[in-house]
Amino acid sequence: MKKIIALIMTTVMAIGLTACGGGGTAGGGSDASGDVIRIGVFEPSTGDSASGGKKEILGMQYANAETPTVEVGGKTYKVELVMADNGSSADKAPSAASELVGKDVSLVLGSYGSGVSMAGGPKFEEAGLAAIGVTCTNPNVTAGNDYYFRICFLDNFQADVLANFAIDKFSAKKAYCLGENGNEYDQGLCVFFKQVFEAAGGEVITDSFPTNNSDFTSYLNKAKSEGADVIFTPVSIAYAKQIMEQAASLNIGIPFLGSDTLDDNMVLEATKGTNLQLYVSTFYQEGGSETFDKGIKEYINGNSSALAANGGNDTISAVTAMGYDAYYVALEAIKASGTGDKGAIKAAIPSVKWDGVSGSIAFDSIGDAVRDTAYIKTADTASGSWAFEKVQTGSAK
Amino acid sequence: MEYVISVLLSGISVGGQYALIAIGYTLVYGILRLINFAHGDVFMVAGLMGIYFTATMPYSVSIPLVIIITVVLGFVIERAAYKPLRNAPRMSVMISAIGVSYLLQNTATYITGGQPMTYPVIPFLAGTVNVAGTHTKWVVIITPFLVLALVVALNQLINHTKIGMAMRAVSKDFETSRLMGIKINSVISATFIIGSGLAAVGSVLFFTNYPAITPTAGAMPGLKAFVAAVFGGIGSIPGAVIGAFLIGICETIIKGLPSSWDVSVFSDAFTFALLIVILVFKPQGLFGEAATDKV
Amino acid sequence: MKKKEKSFRIFIGISILLLFVILLENLSGFIPGLPQIFQPTSPLFTVLKKAAVYSLVAVSMNLLNGFTGLFSLGQAGFMLLGAYTYAILMVPTQMKEQVYYLFGGCAFDFSLLSACEGIFGTGGFGGAAAMILSCLIALLLAGCVSGFFAYLIGIPVLRLKSDYLAIATLGFAEILRAIFQWQKLGRITNGANMIKGFPTFSSFNITNSSGGTVLRLSTFVPFLISALCILVIMLLINSSYGRAFKAIRDDEVAAEAMGINLFRHKMMSFVISSFFAGIGGGLFAMYVANAQAKAFTSVMTYEILLIVVIGGIGSVSGSVLATFLYVACSEWWLRFLDSELYIGAVKVPLLRNGFRMVVFSVVIMVIVLFFSQGIMGDQELNLGALLKKIRVKKERKE
Numbered sequence A: 001m002k003k004i005i006a007l008i009m010t011t012v013m014a015i016g017l018t019a020c021g022g023g024g025t026a027g028g029g030s031d032a033s034g035d036v037i038r039i040g041v042f043e044p045s046t047g048d049s050a051s052g053g054k055k056e057i058l059g060m061q062y063a064n065a066e067t068p069t070v071e072v073g074g075k076t077y078k079v080e081l082v083m084a085d086n087g088s089s090a091d092k093a094p095s096a097a098s099e100l101v102g103k104d105v106s107l108v109l110g111s112y113g114s115g116v117s118m119a120g121g122p123k124f125e126e127a128g129l130a131a132i133g134v135t136c137t138n139p140n141v142t143a144g145n146d147y148y149f150r151i152c153f154l155d156n157f158q159a160d161v162l163a164n165f166a167i168d169k170f171s172a173k174k175a176y177c178l179g180e181n182g183n184e185y186d187q188g189l190c191v192f193f194k195q196v197f198e199a200a201g202g203e204v205i206t207d208s209f210p211t212n213n214s215d216f217t218s219y220l221n222k223a224k225s226e227g228a229d230v231i232f233t234p235v236s237i238a239y240a241k242q243i244m245e246q247a248a249s250l251n252i253g254i255p256f257l258g259s260d261t262l263d264d265n266m267v268l269e270a271t272k273g274t275n276l277q278l279y280v281s282t283f284y285q286e287g288g289s290e291t292f293d294k295g296i297k298e299y300i301n302g303n304s305s306a307l308a309a310n311g312g313n314d315t316i317s318a319v320t321a322m323g324y325d326a327y328y329v330a331l332e333a334i335k336a337s338g339t340g341d342k343g344a345i346k347a348a349i350p351s352v353k354w355d356g357v358s359g360s361i362a363f364d365s366i367g368d369a370v371r372d373t374a375y376i377k378t379a380d381t382a383s384g385s386w387a388f389e390k391v392q393t394g395s396a397k
Numbered sequence B: 001m002e003y004v005i006s007v008l009l010s011g012i013s014v015g016g017q018y019a020l021i022a023i024g025y026t027l028v029y030g031i032l033r034l035i036n037f038a039h040g041d042v043f044m045v046a047g048l049m050g051i052y053f054t055a056t057m058p059y060s061v062s063i064p065l066v067i068i069i070t071v072v073l074g075f076v077i078e079r080a081a082y083k084p085l086r087n088a089p090r091m092s093v094m095i096s097a098i099g100v101s102y103l104l105q106n107t108a109t110y111i112t113g114g115q116p117m118t119y120p121v122i123p124f125l126a127g128t129v130n131v132a133g134t135h136t137k138w139v140v141i142i143t144p145f146l147v148l149a150l151v152v153a154l155n156q157l158i159n160h161t162k163i164g165m166a167m168r169a170v171s172k173d174f175e176t177s178r179l180m181g182i183k184i185n186s187v188i189s190a191t192f193i194i195g196s197g198l199a200a201v202g203s204v205l206f207f208t209n210y211p212a213i214t215p216t217a218g219a220m221p222g223l224k225a226f227v228a229a230v231f232g233g234i235g236s237i238p239g240a241v242i243g244a245f246l247i248g249i250c251e252t253i254i255k256g257l258p259s260s261w262d263v264s265v266f267s268d269a270f271t272f273a274l275l276i277v278i279l280v281f282k283p284q285g286l287f288g289e290a291a292t293d294k295v
Numbered sequence C: 001m002k003k004k005e006k007s008f009r010i011f012i013g014i015s016i017l018l019l020f021v022i023l024l025e026n027l028s029g030f031i032p033g034l035p036q037i038f039q040p041t042s043p044l045f046t047v048l049k050k051a052a053v054y055s056l057v058a059v060s061m062n063l064l065n066g067f068t069g070l071f072s073l074g075q076a077g078f079m080l081l082g083a084y085t086y087a088i089l090m091v092p093t094q095m096k097e098q099v100y101y102l103f104g105g106c107a108f109d110f111s112l113l114s115a116c117e118g119i120f121g122t123g124g125f126g127g128a129a130a131m132i133l134s135c136l137i138a139l140l141l142a143g144c145v146s147g148f149f150a151y152l153i154g155i156p157v158l159r160l161k162s163d164y165l166a167i168a169t170l171g172f173a174e175i176l177r178a179i180f181q182w183q184k185l186g187r188i189t190n191g192a193n194m195i196k197g198f199p200t201f202s203s204f205n206i207t208n209s210s211g212g213t214v215l216r217l218s219t220f221v222p223f224l225i226s227a228l229c230i231l232v233i234m235l236l237i238n239s240s241y242g243r244a245f246k247a248i249r250d251d252e253v254a255a256e257a258m259g260i261n262l263f264r265h266k267m268m269s270f271v272i273s274s275f276f277a278g279i280g281g282g283l284f285a286m287y288v289a290n291a292q293a294k295a296f297t298s299v300m301t302y303e304i305l306l307i308v309v310i311g312g313i314g315s316v317s318g319s320v321l322a323t324f325l326y327v328a329c330s331e332w333w334l335r336f337l338d339s340e341l342y343i344g345a346v347k348v349p350l351l352r353n354g355f356r357m358v359v360f361s362v363v364i365m366v367i368v369l370f371f372s373q374g375i376m377g378d379q380e381l382n383l384g385a386l387l388k389k390i391r392v393k394k395e396r397k398e
Helices: A001-030 A050-066 A094-101 A113-125 A155-170 A184-199 A217-225 A237-250 A263-270 A290-301 A306-308 A318-339 A342-351 B004-032 B039-056 B059-085 B090-112 B138-160 B164-173 B174-179 B184-209 B219-232 B237-256 B265-282 C002-030 C043-067 C075-090 C093-099 C112-120 C125-157 C160-181 C181-191 C220-237 C240-249 C253-255 C262-288 C298-311 C316-331 C333-338 C355-370 C381-398
Strands: A035-042 A067-074 A075-085 A107-109 A128-131 A148-150 A174-180 A202-211 A230-232 A256-258 A278-282 A353-355 A357-362 A373-380 A387-392 B130-131 B134-137 C214-215
Touching: A035 A050, A035 A094, A035 A113, A035 A318, A050 A075, A050 A237, A050 A306, A050 A318, A067 A318, A075 A094, A094 A113, A094 C043, A094 C262, A094 C316, A107 A318, A107 A342, A107 B164, A107 C125, A113 A128, A113 A148, A113 A184, A155 A184, A155 A256, A155 A278, A155 A342, A155 A373, A155 A387, A174 A184, A174 A217, A174 A342, A184 A230, A202 A217, A202 B265, A217 A237, A217 B237, A217 C316, A237 A256, A237 A342, A237 B134, A256 C181, A263 A373, A263 B004, A290 A318, A306 C043, A318 A353, A357 B134, A373 C075, B004 B134, B004 B138, B004 B164, B004 B184, B004 B219, B039 B059, B039 B090, B039 B184, B039 B219, B039 C093, B059 B090, B059 B184, B059 C355, B090 C160, B090 C298, B090 C355, B130 B138, B130 C262, B134 B138, B138 B164, B138 B184, B164 B174, B164 B184, B174 B184, B219 B237, B219 B265, B219 C160, B237 B265, B265 C125, B265 C160, C002 C112, C002 C214, C002 C220, C043 C075, C043 C220, C043 C262, C043 C298, C043 C316, C075 C112, C075 C125, C075 C160, C075 C181, C075 C262, C075 C298, C112 C125, C125 C160, C125 C262, C160 C181, C160 C298, C160 C316, C220 C240, C220 C316, C240 C253, C240 C262, C253 C262, C298 C316, C298 C355, C316 C333, C316 C355, C333 C355
Parallel strands: A035 A075, A035 A107, A107 A128, A128 A148, A174 A202, A174 A230, A230 A256, A256 A278
Antiparallel strands: A067 A075, A278 A373, A353 A357, A373 A387, B130 B134
């Protein structure tokens, strides 16, 4: 009897939910013919990249609040952001991607994290839907996928920039690279860094830690005892935070280099009041655009959930600026398409040019952004803010 | 030399924190024969509560409060998720434990919004100290002594009090002790209370040392503590503690091996390999009693 | 006679199901203007594909946990082996350089796909034959590799008792993951990077010369392979070996006394289960279009275990049903819980990111605690008997 009840209950639940799910999708379909253009936001809001994903969404939301309409072919459309959480994991990404496809979006922005972008990419390609990567820096995101574009620089460029910076600034001879085992972002950057740094005559020690590791003191002490001049840690935010805290208590005294992920106020907070030296390469430096800075700070402070998503303060992360730019690139593409149809938008993207807050954006033949500079900024440990260090270009190619 | 000392120091502190979790495992397993998968997550929840409470209350109030609420949480989990399944097959109870762990992690993700949270800087514990040329936190020095004190106290409790005697009896023979008039449920609750309390203390030490908490922060320490408990001989408290210290030290030594060998990624894998070797060759662990299989 | 009739019925049932899947998938091609849900890109098909893959893995886990009573938590590890075997074998030779770009190419230069294409040609029917054949061989090899590793792992761990076995297999899965992620093996496993570029489910869609899709088979293929594998598992369960497995589950000592070789049968169940988990891993790689060790964590094993529990430990049809329900709920139907919702001007409380998973885990706890039998208990779905029951009830009422 119990079994029958259970069976009935699940069936009822299933039917009810089908109705919900089906209803939602059907409703979405009918609206599209109205005056709304949907932009899909393919970002993690759970899982280990949630922190970065949320900040990126924040930029898009602010841009959307600033410019909520787009004019296509003489008609004004309302732009709506449709979110799908890809859970920071490659096995949830395909279904999140097809969720967006099913909601009839015109193009997709995202994601923070290259792995999920690569997992979701084929779904967009299949559906003929263009996706603009915001901060996914792995070369394989756009390579082999005609429908994936991106507005950020690539891992090899970033590693190149940082290696050159290490040599220029610290005349470093020996570098210690630390990344998470099995994370393509970390390992990719370490390998590229090593290539450039060793080509310039330096010596590189690479090391990896297992996932969910929390004790970094052994690694840091090792770096110190091996006599490294710089420590390169292209890791995700939670680990970066952990590493900074432990380095501070160990009084490690070696400068840290970080990739764009470390440009996050959680990491910044960990360096406050310590004697750490942290330099990160990033897409945007606060102060790059006065109006954007002012606007987004107002937006963040005026909205409690935005404030929470930004980690409780109004320091602007580069990913937020990138999200903001991505939204405008998307609008440009929609305008250029002339119809708002996804096929036309995809065809229009390669010729889109946009002067964003993070610099001018144009696409090359693979779909990557043409960028030749990165901002280097350093953590001002006394005030707990980022200070601009320099604009660094890569090695001459 | 400095380097060796620093590696050993972090090994001891990691080991001490595993030890406090491992005691919870070993007690529960000794009595219920249940791998309490949720124990590591209880530890994580205690850490999160530490963050939220200290934000509004002074340390003298918030830390005892964290310990009390964690104890209540452990008690409630036992009553709600394990007690109804007392007569069910062992597999169901374990699945229930996995379910609880899933629930705690997802709730933590929901509440924190998936952001890594920062553990507050507790004065004194988080202060740094210089040991033989290596900088470290006070908590690293204190941990082993605190663990030792707690173990001695616990040993007294188990060997010299009525509830301790009941616990020993139940872990020897569940059915018979029930026939002898021991209130099984209160003994089990007591075990969970002790285990969760120690996990809460462990969380204060652990997260002061490694201050970023993510919803999965408890999973790995939890599993390793279980391995430590098996290593030391399940059911034996000194065994669990020694096992935990050994595992902590081995792990940091592996991490500290020269980078050119590139073996530091196997520090977790090593723990599991050790577990399998122990299970196959000496299943009763270092100090456990040989189990007699009753049919 | 009766047995024959029953297997005939199962055969018909599965054929109808498969036909239905093909039809459903191609509906939008025949009838234009259908609602979004029937379009080939709708979440419906993503969910169906994932569920088809997971149902095979869930059934393989059930064979071990439900029918043999061996509590193993190594499923994700065996899927990992399968996924990598499939991926490494199926990346075309000319793609290897790009996929292994960090390591300057792959040490293992052989590609099954390219080899088969060398025999049959790349275009038209030859190309199709090459792909289907190489795909099947690669999946079989994926199963074999994982079965072989299961055999090696089984020698020490199958002597362990229930929960020790669970933790030991969990440990093995973690060790495997660490090894596959090791950068030093990068020339084979691509280290931390994902392997991609191999044929996926979409490669099975039949296209005409201009690239337009004539017949979609991308959902049908996982259904077909899973159904075949599950059928084999069911045949095994209903054979004398299956009865021996159940005897071991119910009482090891009694089973041994009846002359069942405990270790041999346990090993057999473990290897077969891992074999199918390996095939499931290969299918999973096809579903996500990449293979990366990061995905195969213990969380994945727990997920599959919970599916098995929801379906009923010891019921194949229960596992299959539960997989479809679970995947659809977690990846599709409950997604609305994650976004803020306004009814009129009132904001519905609690709804925000992550709430879906909280609700979901509460539902799971309720099932585990109050419906510990799951959907099907240890019974199999029997439509004939169900109809009969309903008929009897109706008659009684009348």
